[in-house]
Amino acid sequence: LLLKIVAARLIVCSPGRNFVTLRVDTDEGVSGLGDATLNGRELAVASYLEDHVIPCLIGRNPAQTEEVWQYLYRGAYWRRGPITMTAIAAVDMALWDIKGKALNTPVYNLLGGASRHGCLVYAHANGADIAETIDSVQKHVAEGYLAVRAQAGVPGIASSYGVPKGGKPYEPAERGLPSESLWSTERYLNFAPKLFEELRKAAGENLHLLHDVHHRLTPIEAARLGKSLEPYHLFWMEDPVPAELQDGFALIRSHTTVPLATGEVFNTIWDCKELIERQLIDYIRMAVVHGGGITPARKVADFAALYHVRTGYHGATDLSPVTMAAALHLGLAVHNFGIQEHMPHSGLVDEVFPHEYRFEAGYMHPGEKPGLGVEIDESRAARYPYQRAYLPIARKLDGTLTDW
Numbered sequence: 001l002l003l004k005i006v007a008a009r010l011i012v013c014s015p016g017r018n019f020v021t022l023r024v025d026t027d028e029g030v031s032g033l034g035d036a037t038l039n040g041r042e043l044a045v046a047s048y049l050e051d052h053v054i055p056c057l058i059g060r061n062p063a064q065t066e067e068v069w070q071y072l073y074r075g076a077y078w079r080r081g082p083i084t085m086t087a088i089a090a091v092d093m094a095l096w097d098i099k100g101k102a103l104n105t106p107v108y109n110l111l112g113g114a115s116r117h118g119c120l121v122y123a124h125a126n127g128a129d130i131a132e133t134i135d136s137v138q139k140h141v142a143e144g145y146l147a148v149r150a151q152a153g154v155p156g157i158a159s160s161y162g163v164p165k166g167g168k169p170y171e172p173a174e175r176g177l178p179s180e181s182l183w184s185t186e187r188y189l190n191f192a193p194k195l196f197e198e199l200r201k202a203a204g205e206n207l208h209l210l211h212d213v214h215h216r217l218t219p220i221e222a223a224r225l226g227k228s229l230e231p232y233h234l235f236w237m238e239d240p241v242p243a244e245l246q247d248g249f250a251l252i253r254s255h256t257t258v259p260l261a262t263g264e265v266f267n268t269i270w271d272c273k274e275l276i277e278r279q280l281i282d283y284i285r286m287a288v289v290h291g292g293g294i295t296p297a298r299k300v301a302d303f304a305a306l307y308h309v310r311t312g313y314h315g316a317t318d319l320s321p322v323t324m325a326a327a328l329h330l331g332l333a334v335h336n337f338g339i340q341e342h343m344p345h346s347g348l349v350d351e352v353f354p355h356e357y358r359f360e361a362g363y364m365h366p367g368e369k370p371g372l373g374v375e376i377d378e379s380r381a382a383r384y385p386y387q388r389a390y391l392p393i394a395r396k397l398d399g400t401l402t403d404w
């Protein structure tokens with residue numbers, strides 16, 4: 001493949017929420033898209049790409065995905081971190097997209113071909129209380145989902161994580177300054193087992209139930225939660241503790257058999273190497289967009305396979321349809337695929353990013369179009385200019401700042 005990158009530019013838009021998209025053009029007229037969205041810090045990545053990366057791409061061969069990745073990773077000297085790795089990911093995705101289009105095949109064929117007929121996905125169910133959450137789970141089951149993550153309002157706590165305000169779909173980023181939410185570990189630990197007892201009763205034995213703790217507990221608290229949830233056999237307990245202190249996972253592991261998932265805030269294999277090698281987690285969630293792209297994600301998946309760790313990529317609505325497609329191409333191909341998060345984008349986002357991937361009976365498939373199978377309608381995108389938005393912060397009942 002002898003192609004040359006002749007131009008690259010960014011499309012920043014906000015169809016209900018902010019997205020940063022990189023478009024790379026070649027001399028043969030083939031172009032590719034990459035997602036560069038980092039929720040709440042979007043313009044830092046845009047500047048990193050525009051001011052520092054794009055000038056280095058011109059004239060390169062987009063087929064050389066490995067060489068370009070190494071050039072951007074090693075060449076920066078200052079390695080890792082969410083801004084750098086999201087920028088590199090955008091380039092990497094765009095190059096895989098170009099390579100697929102130039103070779104006239106969907107990207108999953110370049111990654112080993114399909115290992116399954118589709119990627120099992122999990123939906124988001126949430127409610128202000130247990131009854132509402134059960135309704136929401138059942139609504140998703142009726143839509144065909146075989147796996148559902150459940151989050152509910154904790155009694156006595158205004159604005160719990162994962163629960164939307166005022167009947168809108170859940171979307172954590174808000175315009176204006178960061179909003180504040182409250183947190184009480186005691187109330188949550190008393191409530192969560194009751195929630196899952198009722199959910200398991202209502203949902204029956206076969207539905208996969210998942211839960212996100214969102215980095216809020218200490219290891220011993222997470223161990224207690226894991227033990228108390230064992231009778232309801234969750235598919236996973238996600239982000240039980242902040243992952244900086246990775247020995248915490250060993251403590252949780254020594255107390256409970258609940259499967260553990262973590263990594264949506266990780267950026268390189270160095271953030272998860274020990275967790276994987278020591279078999280302290282069961283699912284790795286580092287996303288294509290925040291973990292440096294398809295090139296390193298494939299390596300992490302193969303490394304994880306040695307240790308019985310499966311993939312379970314982050315797929316919230318702040319990851320654009322381009323990342324969703326990349327995750328599905330990888331998920332279809334790697335042997336140790338576990339599950340894929342699916343928080344559907346709004347109709348407006350789907351109009352700005354027309355795409356080939358589809359949901360059917362609990363599974364998603366990336367489609368058969370060459371490349372990643374996602375386009376951007378630039379004239380529509382231009383109607384929704386960037387708007388500053390932040391993720392919330394959280395405080396304990398006494399006002400102490402804690403992990404959101």
Ligand code: GCO
Pocket residue numbers: 039172212214264314315316317318341391
């Ligand atoms: C998830 C995540 C999201 C994040 C969000 C941050 O598991 O889907 O935890 O809800 O909070 O993507 O930008």
Ligand code: MG
Pocket residue numbers: 212214238239264
């Ligand atoms: Mg999460």
